[in-house]
Amino acid sequence: MILLILGLIVFLGIHSLPAFAGPHDSMKAKLGENGFKMLFSVISAVGIVLIVYGYGQARFAGYMPIYTPPIWMSHLVLLLMVPVFVLLAAAYLPGHIKKRTKHPMILSVKIWAFAHLLANGEPQSLLLFLGFLAWGVFDRISLKRRDVAAGGPVAVDMSHAVRNDAIALIIGLGIYVLFVWKLHEIIIGVPVIS
Structure with missing residues (x-):
């Protein structure tokens, strides 16, 4: 540990x-x-x-789990994870998603960490996901203060917003499907659906 x-x-x-x-x-x-x-x-x-x-x-x-989540919680986690990869892709593709969420990557980290806290009760999982969730909250507050100090958030180029949002959706949902299907098991060693 x-x-x-x-x-x-x-x-x-x-x-x-x-x-x-x-x-x-x-x-x-x-x-x-x-x-x-x-x-x-x-x-x-x-x-x-x-x-x-x-x-x-x-x-x-x-390590013994601190809590054991109910089985239905895994379904909620699957639902919460849907926007995570879309937001991650949107962080690099200026569009409506990026403009409305302001900092989509940090939001994706917070949702990812929160969702995984619901499904994992072991000490190492709590440490990992609480750490990232706390960082996400801290960094979002910090970014808001930095945006105010700089005179507002950086303007998002909206010239290709619809196209970029569509690309973020396709990439994000595609990666989500791959993670649910096999990638989570290959990378993390735990199947999403068993």
């Missing part, structure tokens, strides 16, 4: 850095834009590896 905790600290810590303008801007000034992005990417990758490895170790350590 130590590696999972360390991974969460590393990954969520570096992703929280932009909320602190002083240290963030100082690092960017010292390293330059590309150097900062490179360091950010390396630290993020290390964090992800630690999270995945630590979570995998904890899953097989035999």
